[in-house]
Amino acid sequence: xxxxxxxxxxxxxxxxxxxxxxxxxxxxxxxxxxxxxxxxxxxxxxxxxxxxxxxxxxxxxxxxxxxxxxxxxxxxxxxxxxxxxxxxxxxxxxxxxxxxxxxxxxxxxxxxxxxxxxxxxxxxxxxxxxxxxxxxxxxxxxxxxxxxxxxxxxxxxxxxxxxxxxxxxxxxxxxxxxxxxxxxxxxxxxxxxxxxxxxxxxxxxxxxxxxxxxxxxxxxxxxxxxxxxxxxxxxxxxxxxxxxxxxxxxxxxxxxxxxxxxxxxxxxxxxxxxxxxxxxxxxxxxxxxxxxxxxxxxxxxxxxxxxxxxxxxxxxxxxxxxxxxxxxxxxxxxxxxxxxxxxxxxxxxxxxxxxxxxxxxxxxxxxxxxxxxxxxxxxxxxxxxxxxxxxxxxxxxxxxxxxxxxxxxxxxxxxxxxxxxxxxxxxxxxxxxxxxxxxxxxxxxxxxxxxxxxxxxxxxxxxxxxxxxxxx
Amino acid sequence: xxxxxxxxxxxxxxxxxxxxxxxxxxxxxxxxxxxxxxxxxxxxxxxxxxxxxxxxxxxxxxxxxxxxxxxxxxxxxxxxxxxxxxxxxxxxxxxxxxxxxxxxxxxxxxxxxxxxxxxxxxxxxxxxxxxxxxxxxxxxxxxxxxxxxxxxxxxxxxxxxxxxxxxxxxxxxxxxxxxxxxxxxxxxxx
Numbered sequence: 001x002x003x004x005x006x007x008x009x010x011x012x013x014x015x016x017x018x019x020x021x022x023x024x025x026x027x028x029x030x031x032x033x034x035x036x037x038x039x040x041x042x043x044x045x046x047x048x049x050x051x052x053x054x055x056x057x058x059x060x061x062x063x064x065x066x067x068x069x070x071x072x073x074x075x076x077x078x079x080x081x082x083x084x085x086x087x088x089x090x091x092x093x094x095x096x097x098x099x100x101x102x103x104x105x106x107x108x109x110x111x112x113x114x115x116x117x118x119x120x121x122x123x124x125x126x127x128x129x130x131x132x133x134x135x136x137x138x139x140x141x142x143x144x145x146x147x148x149x150x151x152x153x154x155x156x157x158x159x160x161x162x163x164x165x166x167x168x169x170x171x172x173x174x175x176x177x178x179x180x181x182x183x184x185x186x187x188x189x190x191x192x193x194x195x196x197x198x199x200x201x202x203x204x205x206x207x208x209x210x211x212x213x214x215x216x217x218x219x220x221x222x223x224x225x226x227x228x229x230x231x232x233x234x235x236x237x238x239x240x241x242x243x244x245x246x247x248x249x250x251x252x253x254x255x256x257x258x259x260x261x262x263x264x265x266x267x268x269x270x271x272x273x274x275x276x277x278x279x280x281x282x283x284x285x286x287x288x289x290x291x292x293x294x295x296x297x298x299x300x301x302x303x304x305x306x307x308x309x310x311x312x313x314x315x316x317x318x319x320x321x322x323x324x325x326x327x328x329x330x331x332x333x334x335x336x337x338x339x340x341x342x343x344x345x346x347x348x349x350x351x352x353x354x355x356x357x358x359x360x361x362x363x364x365x366x367x368x369x370x371x372x373x374x375x376x377x378x379x380x381x382x383x384x385x386x387x388x389x390x391x392x393x394x395x396x397x398x399x400x401x402x403x404x405x406x407x408x409x410x411x412x413x414x415x416x417x418x419x420x421x422x423x424x425x426x427x428x429x430x431x432x433x434x435x436x437x438x439x440x441x442x443x444x445x446x447x448x449x450x451x452x453x454x455x456x457x458x459x460x461x462x463x464x465x466x467x468x469x470x471x472x
Numbered sequence: 473x474x475x476x477x478x479x480x481x482x483x484x485x486x487x488x489x490x491x492x493x494x495x496x497x498x499x500x501x502x503x504x505x506x507x508x509x510x511x512x513x514x515x516x517x518x519x520x521x522x523x524x525x526x527x528x529x530x531x532x533x534x535x536x537x538x539x540x541x542x543x544x545x546x547x548x549x550x551x552x553x554x555x556x557x558x559x560x561x562x563x564x565x566x567x568x569x570x571x572x573x574x575x576x577x578x579x580x581x582x583x584x585x586x587x588x589x590x591x592x593x594x595x596x597x598x599x600x601x602x603x604x605x606x607x608x609x610x611x612x613x614x615x616x617x618x619x620x621x622x623x624x625x626x627x628x629x630x631x632x633x634x635x636x637x638x639x640x641x642x643x644x645x646x647x648x649x650x651x652x653x654x655x656x657x658x659x660x661x662x
Binding site for chain 2: 024025026029153159160161163164165167169170173174177180181184185187188192195196198199200211212215216217218219220221222223224225226227228229230233234237240241244248251448451452455
């Protein structure tokens with residue numbers, strides 16, 4: 001049954017359904033499973049090339065981290081007054097990307113949205129790898145990263161405890177919990193698929209590998225019952241968790257009195273921005289993947305259409321936030337808040353504010369039209385713009401507030417150095433190397449959930465036949 | 473870990489113990505109907521093996537609702553009360569610190585970490601509870617010996633009557649399952 005040739009079905013785009021025509025239990029299993037069960041020596045060149053490119057970026061990352069650890073954070077452009085620079089921008093950016101995966105896997109499960117099925121596995125993998133990239137920044141930005149265990153409450157010989165009333169300490173708990181729960185949820189979701197791969201693998205090594213990972217799953221009705229309950233509970237836990245994580249990150253800012261930071265609207269504003277950027281990243285990853293691996297019948301145009309709508313909606317919330325910032329800077333009556341907006345719009349860094357408006361507010365408006373929502377090159381371009389725009393949003397919030405605060409005598413400038421860029425661009429190496437390993441070793445689409453979708457689709461068609469139009 | 477019954481095989485090398493009768497069905501409706509009928513015929517040790525979760529199958533087989541949610545509740549209460557209590561103890565007893573005259577027991581500031589602790593411990597309870605209750609990891613199980621059982625993770629719907637069932641009789645079980653529309657029926661051993 002296992003083919004050594006890539007399955008390259010003719011490309012038939014599906015616009016209204018979540019599954020291509022004529023898919024069966026066996027066909028979807030083969031289509032997804034065989035991407036993983038390829039013989040090692042027949043790994044596609046594209047994969048090898050991508051893996052090597054990611055490896056080179058990872059080298060850059062390791063080089064910049066090694067320099068950071070040996071020389072110190074003086075290699076970065078941060079100083080007083082701008083003590084948070086690329087480190088925190090990238091941290092917030094990466095973790096925001098991660099949130100879309102949790103949203104797709106957990107929130108859409110609770111709302112019983114079938115369109116999550118073919119994209120949730122890869123989106124969740126994206127979450128975990130993005131959180132890994134994000135988590136490194138707060139660890140390395142401390143100056144003495146070898147003492148980072150001080151973040152954790154343990155009975156130390158210093159006789160001290162972390163400050164539990166600080167949002168920065170809440171962050172430690174929020175992010176470590178988020179990373180742990182995401183990995184657990186992901187693994188639980190993988191178990192039935194690992195069993196499928198165990199049963200399909202011909203070679204003893206993959207058979208052993210997937211056999212051990214699948215824990216001996218045999219699809220017993222009693223196990224399914226517990227499994228579905230556990231999935232639902234984990235989804236119910238992840239939903240408030242993901243909201244709490246980005247809310248707590250926004251508290252890191254809101255707790256300070258700095259103009260532009262000290263606002264109560266930050267939690268929803270940050271969460272919407274995270275979803276916005278995260279969905280954009282899912283689309284950026286999915287468009288090439290479905291093309292390279294011929295997944296047109298599993299990730300259909302309808303998926304892109306729906307994801308674009310979520311992106312548009314969260315983008316509008318973010319846009320509302322931008323207008324809100326302008327409004328309350330005036331309404332507050334505070335000259336510092338007022339000056340902040342003037343500085344953003346017309347100050348020395350005004351171009352970064354207008355880039356943010358262009359990428360996050362203006363360009364994504366094309367998503368109102370279905371024609372562009374289902375035009376993949378356009379969608380890819382818009383999603384890339386949103387990713388860049390959301391990076392600029394964090395730049396504007398962090399750097400522009402810090403460079404010019406209350407006293408003109410304490411104003412300063414911020415110029416990122418080579419190492420700032422290297423730790424940012426290099427982190428893509430970590431992300432993509434993990435992602436390439438993931439698509440090679442694990443099924444990137446949840447096989448059993450797609451089989452369930454095949455079942456549901458067939459049942460729906462069956463009901464339609466039985467009851468005519470009234471039943472549909 | 474591999475629980476092959478080597479002792480039994482040595483004692484009676486010709487006939488390893490029969491585990492049960494495995495029947496394959498063509499779809500979800502068929503297997504639910506079959507499970508109901510098999511239970512109605514008085515069999516108690518019956519289990520289904522399917523490649524997708526089949527709703528209603530656990531009821532048809534008489535499986536009680538899982539107690540996993542209670543375990544999760546216990547985990548959540550442990551995590552939340554543990555961390556809240558810990559922070560209270562640190563701030564009131566072990567290391568009280570006067571910050572701008574604010575009360576030591578400033579409980580609203582403890583809420584985020586309490587919440588994260590609740591989520592973390594609930595998730596641990598859900599995941600490790602699931603794994604433990606299901607008896608995993610268990611790489612070997614007798615049902616894997618049933619012919620064609622690799623389809624249970626691909627496209628198959630299987631129903632198994634265990635030989636330990638007091639009513640079990642190979643000929644009767646086989647004819648009942650065939651009568652219920654099984655596409656294939658095999659007796660298999662441990």
